[in-house]
Amino acid sequence: MRLEPIANPSLARRLTFPALAIVATIVIASLLAMIAGGNPMAVLGQILIGAFGSKFALLETLNRATPLIFTGLAIAVAFRAKLWNIGAEAQLYAGAxxxxxxxxxxxxxxxxxxxxxxxxxxxxxxxxxxLVPALLKTRLGVDEVVTTLLFNFIFLLFVSYLLEGPLKDPMGMGWPKSARLIPEARLPRIVDGLRLHWGFALALIAAVIVWVIDAKTTLGFEMRAVGQNVEAARFAGIPVTKVILKTALLSGGLAALAGFSEVAGLKGSLTLDLSPGFGYTGIVVAMLALLHPLGVIVAALFVAAIFVGADSMSRAIGVPSYLADIMLATALLCMVLAILLTKFRVRRD
Amino acid sequence: MSGVESAQPVLRLQNITKRFGSVTANEAVTFDLAKGEVIALLGENGAGKTTLMNILFGQYTADEGTVTVFGKPLPPGNPRAALDAGVGMVHQHFTLAENLTVWENIVLGAQPLHAPRLRSGAAKAKIRGLSEEFQLKVDPDAKIGALTVGERQRVEILKALYRDARILILDEPTAVLTPQETDALFATLRTAIDLGLSIVFISHKLHEVMAISNRVLVLRHGKLVAERPTLDTDRAELSALTVGAETSAPDLAPATPGAALLTLCDLSTSAIGTAPGLRHANLTLRAGQITGLAGVSGNGQAALSDLISGLVTPQTGQLKVAGDIVTAWSPRDAIGQGIARIPEDRHKTGTIADFDLTENTILETYATQFSKRGWMNWRKAKAHAESLIETYDVRCSGPDARIRLLSGGNMQKLILGRVLENAPRIILANQPVRGLDIGAVNYVHGRLAAARDAGAAVLLISEDLDEIMRLSDVIHVISDGRLSSEFARGTMQPEQLGVWMAGDGFEGHDYAA
Structure with a gap:
């Protein structure tokens, strides 16, 4: 067996394989659910119900998707320009x-x-x-994968210090958490009485803005050119360093909005468990979205639904909610394979 | 050259058709190859030569048609079957592992490399025998990374012979060779023919085709348009058949040089990797004149090209554009000064492979001509791309096609259009016709000559001395970063320029680094 490149994949092909990836994910998840002793139909059904089955569930999914849209956008913007920002987690906490x-x-x-x-x-x-890792990259050629990744740990420790020290809530009974936000600093709910805050709307708007930048502005053109072929971009007179720095500013800013929306919208105070890895999951979201800004919305909803649904399924059936992590990993691997099969044809010898 | 011996063909291609989307790369191609015969396959870039050979070798699957080797049909899409049937291919771009030795590369794939008892002795003996027999001198224990391009090609040929290939396919084998190496290759090929092998030889170079082949097949737009016994044809006819029309080199009227548009005064730049920078270079490019830069590759051409492109700034000395000393210098400044830049590597530097034609067309001008306050005007950009495609005869499926699907010639035409459309004052053409077919070469040269007549100052950098001497009004030679003084057209013979190219004309000048 071997792969033969397809010069111009048809639209049907570009839609079929990602769809098959989702089917494959569901099949594999079913098998795992069986191994864990659950009835696969019941498990998947319960995940669906848990994610979308009630008004409460649906809003919970949308709430969970909100930070993922922001971090997913941050990653998509950076990765398109081949700026490997693995530090969305730290940038999220910076915003928070x-x-x-x-x-x-x-x-x-x-x-x-x-x-x-x-x-x-x-x-x-x-x-x-x-901006700091981006400057290190453009000035000194330091690999941003390393710097942004390590920044996550440094910054999390810094937040830990702040919560034990200057930002510690004096009324917090010794817990490492910040004081509660004043009412004026809280993002209001979109509809009174429903647990969905304006952060979600802001995330949708951000996705549209990023898409417009990408498709309609010179900055979007420059970012794509730098990402695809930096040598040709430099030769053509595109200010490569400036573009990388602008990309870094945009990406870091988007990731920080996740922190803003979580604290101001959902939690009302800063704790060390604010993000269960939204910055890293954002990478999965961006990859599942094929780095497309509007695709990020869909991918974030999908990922959020699996997490929220799996929690509720776990309570109802007793299959561990770790299934969500495995489903996500499976989905990512299937999607990577699907992208490959979109671009290549398998030939049997 | 031995005659064609047997009536039974060793290879038969029948009715081969291959389409990529809407582009037909090969259409109903049929031909036979006899034992001991050399067929030359001639055609422009994008005529479908390489596609045809990839089908024959099983790397592509034909949409229609069959390949028969020694009377047996070849299963489509299977290089191993082709190898087993005795077909060996030497690719245009070598497929060797640099970190392995010659003999390891040769046996790679033919037998497991890390078997408990690898019979390296037998393999090396066989390789030595073959290299003796076919005059392919190469040390089996040398690392590929340490070999010259010519030696690597010998390894590729040995690789095919080691697997008992009876049919050799050579895709542009001489494109990377020096004249001496080409002669050696031809000697090897003649030996192979005497031993009863058959050869398909793909080339642009007509004199080589005339020298080595028995029969010439001409492909045009994927179709086999002509078949001639080599003895019954000549270069003029083949050239005409390839491009479909009589072509000739541009007939250059004497230049009427005008003002100095670009001047280097005692200018030095830093080295680029192992290639030298410029050393105290003096150069004047005048309006209405083509300045040719002759020299052996890697003698500072890249430094000069990068300097004029705006990628590199002078270390010492002055760069003047239209008499004014340049202070700020970047690619964008160079473009702003009216410099059209045709880069040496159109794939890596000139274009972005996965961008469409529209995006590639506006790479240099999106900020000034196709956007307003940061907003792209895609409608205008697309219209511009469409008009360039029309004006410069770029063959493609439209402005939305990704540029990676274009052949080299069409890619170069688009780059030409991109830079010439802005009525440049100065044109830097670095190896503008490398790898192009005759039709595209004449087209590019014609455009450069027309730009000269319209008053542009042209700098033509080329390693092909014929090209330099044919087109240039004045010539400089570059050697180890030093620029010779200016020689007027017709005052120097190739041999005299060769002395300078070897670095021997510079005595008595002060070129201290």
């Missing part, structure tokens, strides 16, 4: 820290202004956090 600093009473303003100021400041913090 800014919100915890500004939103707990330090600034007293009307809600719309305060929220705008916090969002912008959070973006700046995240952008700055990625």
């Amino acid at each position: 820290v800014v919100v915890a600093v500004l939103g707990t009473g330090a600034l007293q303003m009307p809600a719309p202004i305060l929220l705008t100021v916090m969002a912008l400041a959070a973006m700046m913090a995240g952008a700055f956090l990625l």
Whole structure:
């Protein structure tokens, strides 16, 4: 068996294989559910019900998808320009820290202004956090995979210090958490009485904006050119270093918005378990979306549904919710294979 | 050259058709190859030569048609079956593992490399025998990484012979060879023919085709348009058959040189890897004149090209454009000064493979001509690409096609269109016709000559002395980063230029680094 490249894959081919990847994921998940002693139909059904079966479940899924859309966008933007940002986790926490600093009473303003100021400041913090590795890359040729990855651990320890020290809630009974945000600093709910905050709407808007930048602006053109062939881009006069730095600012800013929306929208205070790895899962989301900004929305909803659904399935049936992690990994591997099969034809010898 | 011996063909291609999407690469191609025969396959870039050979070797599967080797049909899409049937292919781009030795590369695939008892002695003996018999001198224990291009090609041929190939396919074998190496290759091929092997020889170079083949097949737009016994044809006819029309080199009227548009004054640059930088170079490019730069590859051409492209700034000395000393210098500054740049490597530097034609067309001008306050004007860009495709005769399925699907000639035409459309004052053409077929070569040369007549200053960098002497109004020679003084057209014989190219004309000048 061997692979023969296809010069121009048809649209049917480009849709069929990703669809098959989803089917394959479901089949493999069913087998695993059986091994774990559950009835696969019941397990999958319960995941679906858990993710979409009630108003509460659906809103929970949308809430969970919100930070994933932001981090997924951050990764997609960076990866398209071949800037390997593995540090979305740290950038998310940078945004969260800014919100915890500004939103707990330090600034007293009307809600719309305060929220705008916090969002912008959070973006700046995240952008700055990625700007440092990007500068090291462009100036000294330091591999950003290493720097951004290691920054995650450094920054998480820094947050831990802040929560034990300067940002510690004096009323927190000794728990390492920040003070609660003042009411003006909270993202309101989209509809009164429903547990869905404006962060979700903001995420959708961000995805559309990124898509517009990508398709309609010179910056999008430059980022794609740099990502596809940096030598040709430099020769053509595209300011490569500037483009990489702008990409870093955009990517870091988007990841920080995840932290902003989680603290200001959902949690109301900063804790060390704010993110169960949203920054890393964002990589999966971006890959599943084939780095397309609008695809990120779909991929984030898919990933969030599996997590939320698996939690509820685990409570109902007793199959461990780790199944969600395996399903996600399977989905990613199947998708990578699907992309390969979109571009290549398998020939039997 | 031995005659054609047997009536039974060793190879028969029947009715081969291959399509890539809407492009037909081969259409109903049929031919036979006899024992001891050399067939030359001639055609422009994109005529379908390589596709045809890849089908024959089993790397592609034909949509229609059959391949028969020694009377037996070859299963489609299976290189191993082709190898087993006695077909050996020497690719245009070598397929050797650099970190392995010659003999390891040769037996790779023919037997497991890490078997408990690898019979290296027997393998090496067989290789030595073959290399003696076919005059393919190479040390079986040498690492591939340490070999010259010519030696690597010998290894490729040995690899085919080691597997008892009876039919050799050579895809542009001389493109990478020096004249001496080409002669040695031809001696090897003649030996092979005497021993009863058959050869399919793909080349652009007409004099080689005339020298080595018994029969010439001409492919045009995927179709076999002509078949001639080599003895009954000549270069003029073959050239005409390949491009489908009589072509001739551009007939250059004497130049009317104008003002100095680009000047290097005692200019030095830093080295690029192992290639030298410029050393105290002086050069003047004048309006309405083609300046040729002759020299052996790797003697500072890259430094000069990068300097004029804006990629490199002078270390010492001055660069003047239209008389003004340049202070800020980047690719964008160079473009802004009206410099059209045709890069040496159109795949790596000139284009972005997965971008479509529209995007590649506006790579240099998107910021100034196809956007407003950061917003792209894709409609205008696409219209521009369509007009370039039309004006410069780029053969493609449209502005939305990815440029990687284009042949080298068409890619170069698009690059030409991209830079010439802006009415440049200065044109830097670095190896503009390398790897192109006759039709595309004449097209590119014609465009450069027309630009000269329109008043542009052209710098032509080439390792092909014929090209330099045919096109240039004045010639400089570059050697080890030093530029010779200017020689007017017709004042130097190739041999005299050769002395300078070897670095022997520079005595008495002060070129201290």
